[in-house]
Amino acid sequence: MSGRMGPHSLPLARIKKIMKKSGDDVKMISGEAPIVFSKACELFIQELTKRSWMVTMQGKRRTLHKEDVASAVIATDIFDFLVNLVSDESSNDNLAETPSEEMETFRS
Amino acid sequence: MEPMDIVGKSKEDASLPKATMTKIIKEMLPPDVRVARDAQDLLIECCVEFINLVSSESNEVCSKEDKRTIAPEHVLKALEVLGFGEYIEEVYAAYEQHKIETMDSLKGGKWSNGAEMTEEEAAAEQQRMFAEARARMNGGATAPPKQPDLNPSLES
Numbered sequence: 001m002s003g004r005m006g007p008h009s010l011p012l013a014r015i016k017k018i019m020k021k022s023g024d025d026v027k028m029i030s031g032e033a034p035i036v037f038s039k040a041c042e043l044f045i046q047e048l049t050k051r052s053w054m055v056t057m058q059g060k061r062r063t064l065h066k067e068d069v070a071s072a073v074i075a076t077d078i079f080d081f082l083v084n085l086v087s088d089e090s091s092n093d094n095l096a097e098t099p100s101e102e103m104e105t106f107r108s
Numbered sequence: 109m110e111p112m113d114i115v116g117k118s119k120e121d122a123s124l125p126k127a128t129m130t131k132i133i134k135e136m137l138p139p140d141v142r143v144a145r146d147a148q149d150l151l152i153e154c155c156v157e158f159i160n161l162v163s164s165e166s167n168e169v170c171s172k173e174d175k176r177t178i179a180p181e182h183v184l185k186a187l188e189v190l191g192f193g194e195y196i197e198e199v200y201a202a203y204e205q206h207k208i209e210t211m212d213s214l215k216g217g218k219w220s221n222g223a224e225m226t227e228e229e230a231a232a233e234q235q236r237m238f239a240e241a242r243a244r245m246n247g248g249a250t251a252p253p254k255q256p257d258l259n260p261s262l263e264s
Contacts, residue, residue: 010125011124018159027177035203036203037162063142081161082158085157
């Protein structure tokens with residue numbers, strides 16, 4: 001992981017906007033909360049990218065495709081909340097709508 | 109580059125800037141690796157969904173503690189609850205770093221001490237700077253300072 005620790009990369013106002021839309025009764029958000037989110041998002045994207053890339057490498061390819069991201073999501077427990085998002089994208093009706101702990105049957 | 113790229117899903121009017129996201133993504137990969145456009149878009153959508161998820165959980169953590177404002181501590185707790193405990197250390201470090209950098213702008217320069225100054229020391233520095241500013245003001249005014257609780261050992 002690159003040790004870049006510059007100014008917060010993701011725009012705080014945009015993050016705050018997304019936070020406000022995340023639910024129907026979101027409480028007030030402290031000015032510092034988006035800062036924490038900014039870093040967390042960075043780490044999240046880094047992890048998802050890394051895992052997707054591992055799938056790409058397994059396929060001996062040099063271009064990271066959408067399907068690699070989907071595979072990475074399916075193979076990682078904590079990314080369960082993304083299963084519907086990636087399955088909608090690849091329009092695969094075989095994937096279950098409800099999240100489940102073990103998704104080994106879907107390994108591509 | 110489309111910095112205002114909006115992903116048009118039902119609840120999401122706001123998305124994250126593609127340029128910044130692409131930079132973060134590319135930094136994780138070897139230089140010769142390419143990222144398909146649809147993969148980039150999907151990664152961004154996933155990130156937005158991540159914010160939604162953690163926001164909802166933070167909101168709940170905040171409610172359980174009977175607070176009215178979502179604070180960084182609530183977000184950190186939410187990360188732990190959702191299984192992203194590994195991120196907490198780095199996230200907290202970035203948060204602390206930001207607090208120091210914010211103080212730094214008051215002084216207008218870098219701390220000679222490096223990043224090891226505690227919050228108390230930083231607050232003390234702040235007080236000292238305010239005292240100096242007060243002294244400068246008092247030096248210019250004709251009337252003597254009237255506030256009795258001012259530190260009598262001000263330097264002009």
